[in-house]
Amino acid sequence: MSTSTAEHTRPQRLWAFPAEPWILAALALTLSSLAYLFPASGDDWGWGTVVGSRRFHDGFEGYNGRWAGNLSVLFLTRVPLLTPIIVALTVCLLIRLLIQVAGVRTPAGYAAATALVLAMPLGEWRQTIVWVSGFSNYALGAFCMLVFIVCAQRDWGVGWRSAKAVAAVALPFAIASALFIEHVTVYLVLATVVNLVLLLRARRSAVVAGAWALGALVGAAVMFSNSAYRAVADGTSDYQSAGGSGLGSIIEQGTGGVSQYAVTGNTVLNVALLVAVATLVATSRVTASRVDRRHLVVLGCLLLTVALSAAVTRSVDRDNYFGDLTSWAWIPAGALLVALVLAATTLVQDTVRSRTILALVASAVVLIGPMAALNPYGPRNFLPPYLLLVAIALLFLAEITERGAAPLLPVAVVGTGAATVLVVLGGYFAVxxxxxxxxxxxxxxxxxxxxxxxxxxxxxxxxxxxxxxxxxxxxxxxxxxxxxxxxxxxxxxxxxxxxx
Structure with a gap:
């Protein structure tokens, strides 16, 4: 049995290595100090006053159906001393869940995950971590999404010792998870139902999966029963619209702005994926008589992603969201999609890990796709798929580590990751x-x-x-x-x- 398979088929120890609790504690303390410096802004001023109270007393009717997200922001804007701690703990939990998904509970795993999360595009950072109103919907919604993915892995791995007890907790949690942000809700409905059907077909225990599916469906029904969505559907909403001017508008938005936000702005992550896959190709070459041409295609696609992403990003000036090359953002986005699918099927030897990467790629597509038909949209909408891409990068790291062909890699990852974290945090503290x-x-x-x-x-x-x-x-x-x-x-x- 491979390391990846074993990772998800045996119970986890509380701490994987002695320094793990100290890493998490130091990160939580540092991020709490940083979050204390974030100012209230924009919608926070409304949620923290009588405006937010009125929305609550009206049941958010005609506003949106994000009950869990709305209640979270109502709370956070009224407890300014607790908010930095909650933000910091949530970021730590996101990192911990990404490491769990990838099965890399090592110093290198923590260094890579922390660096990639902190190095998210600035637009995502300011709208989902710094901004309380965005954090309450997008960061907390992404957290719930990752909890589901970890539960699904457990369904297919070691299973549950007390499935009924876990299901009793999973049901209300799943309902709440579907009440944060719409595209995560749609994803949870599709993913939980697919997971349940596949488990039943495989004749595996599906009690917890059934609770997740039922909870997601109930939560979605509650969310979309709000009249705000009927206004969007019939075109009478003053804020949101769906479908634009038709299919042409959807294609234009999807291949342009959506692709830019989803892929081209992820500079550090794109480079990390290129380095990880290049290392995998190099280690594969050691045991093969010749290089597989498909591996060269993977490398070529990732090089194209990095190069064209940089060009698109440079075309966007500071005062605008999009630039002259935004309409070409679909090329690096498409190249990344091809690269990840090919890498998972031709480079990754562990079957569980390969299937996990493919499932995460499909999940990212489901999360990104609806943005092509919705307005307005912004960087905050792309935090959930960004985190899934981080998980994929960590899965590549796990594959490389398991092969043992690059014994100095963990040291290099720890050094590079720690340096990245220090530089990013140093810059954020200064600003x-x-x-x-x-x-x-x-x-x-x-x-x-x-x-x-x-x-x-x-x-x-x-x-x-x-x-x-x-x-x-x-x-x-x-x-x-x-x-x-x-x-x-x-x-x-x-x-x-x-x-x-």
Whole structure:
């Protein structure tokens, strides 16, 4: 039995190696300190005031059906001292679950997973980790998605000692999991039902899988019963639309902006996938008389992905979401899809690991696909598929490690991963320390003006605007919510001045 197969067919020890709890504790403490520096912004000002309370009392009717996500943001915007801790623990859990999915509970696994999660595109970071309103839906929804994947692996591996007890917990958890964000809900419905059917056909225990499927269906029914989705379907929604101007519009959006967000912005991850697959090809060459041409196709596709992704990314200037080359983003996205499928079927020797990669690739496609027909969409929608791509990279790492043909690789991964983590965190601390200082100073200055009886004040925009989602109250609605959130007089005139 291979290492990967064994990983999912035997119970796990509490700690895989002595330093594991210390790594998680240090990461949680560091991320909590960083999250303390994140300012409230955009929708946070509404959720943290009477606006959020009214939405709750109305049952979110006509707003959306994200009951779990909405309740989470209502809570988090009212407990500012706990929010950084919850954000940090969630990121740690995401990393831990990715490692569990890939079966790489090693120092190298932690180094790689942490580096790849922290090195996500800046747009995803600011909208799903920094922004409480985005975190409550996308990061927590992604966490639930990964819990399901781990449970599905257990269904096909060692199974459950007390399946009925686990199912009793899984059912309400699955219902809640389907009430965070729509495309994760759709994915959970499809994935849980497919998993259940396959288990039944294989004549394996499906009690827990059945609970997941039932819970996902119930949660989806609750979510999509909200009138907001009927408004989207009949074209009367003031915020969202589905289908655009028809099939041509869907294809244009899918091959352009959606492909850009899904693939081309993942610079560090794309390079990591290229290096991992190149290492696999090299180790395969050691035991083969000649190089398999399919392996060269895989490498060529990944090189194309990295090169064209860089070109697309460079075409996007700081003040825009898309650039001149965005319409060509489908080429690196398609090349990555071909590369991952070929790598899983021709390079990965472990059967369980190969099937897991293919399942994750299919899952990512299911999560990304709906974005082609929806507006508006943004970087936050692509956190769940990004995490699945990270899991695939970790699975390649597990395959390389199992072969033992590159004995120094774990040391190299630990060194490179740790260096990446230190650089990314160092940069984030420098940026968010300044943002936090300016945010506090701005609020204190406004309050001083109010105490002096003045009715008008000009304040600067927060610095490093690309690191915070909607950092300044730039319209009438946001300004009113900003004042409520900070308990400022409604008749106070605040003018936000651009920085030079």
């Amino acid at each position: 968010y320390s300044q943002i936090h200082h300016e945010d506090v100073e701005r609020t204190n200055r406004i309050r001083e003006i109010v105490d002096q009886g003045q009715k008008r004040i000009a304040v600067f925009e927060l610095p490093h605007r690309g690191y915070v989602h909607n950092p300044d109250p730039s319209n009438r609605v946001d300004m009113l919510r900003f004042k409520r959130f900070h308990h400022l007089p409604r008749d106070l005139k605040i003018v936000v001045v651009p920085r030079g």
